[in-house]
Amino acid sequence: MQGRQYRETHPWIAFSVDLRLAPFNLWMLLGEACSKCEHIAGVPIDPASADELNLFYLAKGARATTAIEGNTLSEEEVSGLVSGTLELPPSKAYLGREVNNIIEACNSVLADLTQGRTHRLTPDRIRVLNSKVLQGLELEEGVRGGLVRSHAVVVGRYRGAPAQDCEYLIGRLCDWLDEGDWPAERLGTMATAIVKAIVGHLYIAWIHPFGDGNGRTARLVEFQMLVEAGAPSPAAHLLSNHYNETRSEYYRQLDRARQTGNPVEFVGYALQGFVDGLRTQTRLIREFQLGSAWENHVNVAFAGSNSAADSRRRHLALDLSSVGRPVAPHELRTLTTRLAAAYAGKTPKTVTRDINALLTMGLAQRNGKRIVSNQRALLAFLPIKATPE
Template sequence: MQGTLKLPPSREYLAQEIDNIVTGCNLILSDLKAGRVLTSGMVKKLNQIVLDKLRLDEEVMPGEIRGHAVSVGRYQAPPAQDCEYLLGRLCEWLNSEAFNPKPEMVIVYAILKAVLAHLYLAWVHPFGDGNGRTARLVEFQILIASGVPAPAAHLLSNHYNQTRTEYYRQLDQASRSGGDALPFVLYATQGLLDGLRSQLQDIREQQLDVAWRNYVHEAFSDKKSPSDARRRHLVLDLSRSAGPLPFSELSEVSPRIAAAYARKTVKTLSRDVKALIRMGLLVQEPGGLRACRDRILAFLPPKTETDAAGN
């Protein structure tokens, strides 16, 4: 079922912006399947898409090179008459041998290429509006074309949105430095690295959760009584708790557990808890009872100690 995002009238444009970005990503994927490379025409099409159905100034023509001077803060963008040439030269450079690495360096070069493409598009500022969103889509195109998975290809854009103030500071610093792109590259790649670590941690947590639930079901594979089903549900639902729960709160850990123990005595709950402790599925701690999800860690291969940064 397709959901509908409902926003108050003052923020309805945000839903349209999201729809436009999704359309842009879909166009990029279809172009890649057709074997098309990044061109100035493609960049113009992406700008047209990100501005579709949005309220714009009269002088802004979606997908067309701006015809007026632009300044962003203290930065004065190139003259309008130079933008067509500069956009074309940028696309030529991005498709040149300068970004044609050895196979083992494809992803590294793609990340550098994507960040530089974003920065240079921000400098050229070829369109009357939507330059930042267009630059983010160009980044996505470059990363996805190099084989970066889609969830990771969105991380740079997420980083800019989550650190908006620093993003604009870095752009301003890059423009005032006379063209030193290295600080912006470092800022962007650090955000990408942090995003990848966060994604990997989420994946690891999900894998551990699946492994733990399979482990619990295996522990009850030869136990078929109603009390065994109740105990299995208790330990699985307690696994979702962020920390240990006092015994007095166990029967309310989830709706199905509340229903299961609604007509049971405290002795029944106590007996079930003791059985789960004997099975090694629950453990009593000072703060209460918790599921022994860490038992799964014993099945993981050993690894070397890492430093605080995870290197």
Template sequence: MDERDYVAGHPWLTFAYRIEFDANAQLWARLGEAFSKCQHLTGAPLTPAVAQELGAVYLAKGALATTAIEGNTLSEEEVGKIISGGLVLPPSQRYLQQEVENVVAALRAIDVDSRHGGTVITVDWIKQQNRHVLAELDTDEHVAPGEFTTANLVVGNYRGAPPQDVPYLMDRLVAWIAELTDGTDSHPASVRFFGAFLAATLSHLYLAWIHPFGDGNGRTARLLECAILTNSGLVPWLSANLLSDHYNRTRSEYYRRLANASSHGDVTGFICYAAQGFVDLLREQIELVQRQQLRVSWVNFVHQRFQTLPNTEATARQRTLLLSLPDGPTPLGTVRRLTPELAEQYAGRSDKTVTRDVNRLQSLGLVVLDRHTIEPAIMQMAAFIPGRASSSPRDRR
């Protein structure tokens, strides 16, 4: 049988990867930490409202990241408003909004599938993702959304695989993904996680190398990566988009690692880079979740504490003031206007009333005061967080 055309020009498309423990101990350590942190997040109790809020935040981050890598200039705030339906851009910028909406729709579909048995990764499914990301966008004449390219593609200094070999290569990629993720329930969860992470990052790398579509290859590759992580059942949906966020934050390094993987055969370097970024952002995510959990515990504590106090108008106002305080110091001169509810309760009252309320909260040990600021004594809830319980918020600054 004649050798296929891609072999000479793309010898790195081997569909084989072997990782040795001794030579790659650092990578295994990173993957072990990533697995542990995913387990931590999966078991983290959150109220439905907080879970929904965090889900919206990370959906916006993921959609922003994967489109920003390709040149989308919208901010995270703008993306959040687009997702919530609170922003429609003018016609000249409408394509930026469309790019984000396309990715959001694809991500939501992956999430829905994960709740109903997961996504079956097929060539047609990958084509569908490309069709999603390019929907209603103007494209070059040679681009057919959701269809393999028939043109020889060159992106920067990189030439995609020969178009005549693309269907064959994509069939091999899908078969390889199935092989890498074929972890039965008899395998430890950690082993299945390692297989899923390798499948996700390698499929991202290979799809970028093959470059099967006329446009949208990067976004399609990152959707594929997200779907594989989600399908594993070991990466919470909240975390499935973190790799895209990592690539966007470190964009120049992302491109360098992609290039080195093909030109120098440094596939392990790309996987290590992805694993380190994943771990770093999982740490950030856990800290955020802990803060949210701390806040929920604080609110419950405040309500319990005030149940022991006389049920008066002043007590109700003081509770509203306390629960309106954000984390960290707040200028004393602004507290009466922190929320519309608080402003209404202080309407027609003098600053002396505010001072009495603040002093009352201090006497109850519920706030920390200095001459010009006030902050909730929320850290008294952090008895089991290392390095926090032994000092006041003021001492740690």
């Protein structure tokens, strides 16, 4: 214990977080993060929309955590890898392997959780995650997935902890995260898990225990800790996305935490991005729900009406809501493929009659000379706001 070199070279690796120094807004962000995670986890959403949401955020998270390390695949290309619809050319195969490793690792964590298997964070578990990150990649001599390094590493201006201390440090980190003096009783399980996940990520980045893949391993640990604490899987990808979107600030915050020796500022930075992402995710889920509720509302409005005109008007009401903007009457005829087929051979008077029918039923509104879906009629509890003069 007395002879550990890191105490001289890396005194900021002190296994301590003084939350008494946290500003009030950190507590507000932490409370909002917990509330929104609970809200998202319990929200009813149809299976197709849920799958779409999961795949969307898996792609964003996998791209983000690899892009931070220099992977150049686009979000569209990563989405193709997630869905299995993209085959990359040989020149980009290694980029695809990097991304697929993250996709497979995240899916493995979720599959284990679904089957009731959780993984206590141990040095062996961190090694396994690093092996998953580096599987199938060409590595420098002496570097192997899951093998704690025996040589010095320098990333940019940062030198990792002394190699002879790395085994000890990841063991100490796991013990601290598992048994340390974390205020779980006062904060609650989810709030404590969020803080521990962010701090665990930070410490692995500081220690840099492996020859390669340390950042991706740190963010994968963060993901595992979040989902095992009950965070919805789409939400658990948000931190990686935040770090990528604010990459220069991410590195500045890592360095700032090293200089101060207290991770509180880094936790605040991470929480702000996490909450911003949760707010966006909540709005997206609300849009999915509104679309489902509107489709049901329109179908009920036309229940028992099976004529060709009623079928056409029902499609018009649904397709008008899908474009999300006011539409000129003459555009309605070709707004979608099925509307173009329905209005083929029909006169403008037919369009006018259909518009009037939707207006009478409360399914559409006029917006000047244009027509817009009355989907907002379902948002019964939005606060009334005065329009500024």
